[in-house]
Amino acid sequence: GNSVTQMEGPVTLSEEAFLTINCTYTATGYPSLFWYVQYPGEGLQLLLKATKADDKGSNKGFEATYRKETTSFHLEKGSVQVSDSAVYFCAHDGSNYQLIWGAGTKLIIKP
């Protein structure tokens, strides 16, 4: 069935480090892929998305590329800041207008 697997957290990095959060998916067809971010005490916000193979989504210095051959959509950022500390969710669209969610990865950035 449909599923999304994310790397377990928490992920702890120092400021200005390079970030990768892995995400792989299982789905039929060609789903759209999403990364959402949840800052402490808030709801989820769409960070970026990609709708077809080889598309690159980007926003706020974050990037992710839709890799059909490896069914992956890894999130990357070249230099993280303390303000990037949050929980990050990977998702893809499933049937009936629902999103299939990963478990979330907590990111902690230390100054």
Place this chain on the structure above:
Amino acid sequence: DVKVTQSSRYLVKRTGEKVFLECVQDMDHENMFWYRQDPGLGLRLIYFSYDVKMKEKGDIPEGYSVSREKKERFSLILESASTNQTSMYLCASSRRIVQGYEQYFGPGTRLTVT
């Protein structure tokens, strides 16, 4: 900007009380969703709705009901609150399109049942 608002950020209720959580969106979205979020369990779908007066059960509907009388408003009802319903509740909405239907979330309601 799409706006999804929820009636309360924090709510404290007693066991056995009937609880209403309200969600309103201003982008004329057809689809609306209620999730609960618990540490270590991620997001779990409670109910969703494709249209006015329509509702579908999600993964964990037990102990909850919903109401959608107007397109912009989707209410979650806890008929008789219990302590195991203490959680963060998130409402979301999306357009009814074929693909790429990203969801827009409200700020969440943190409910504590004592």
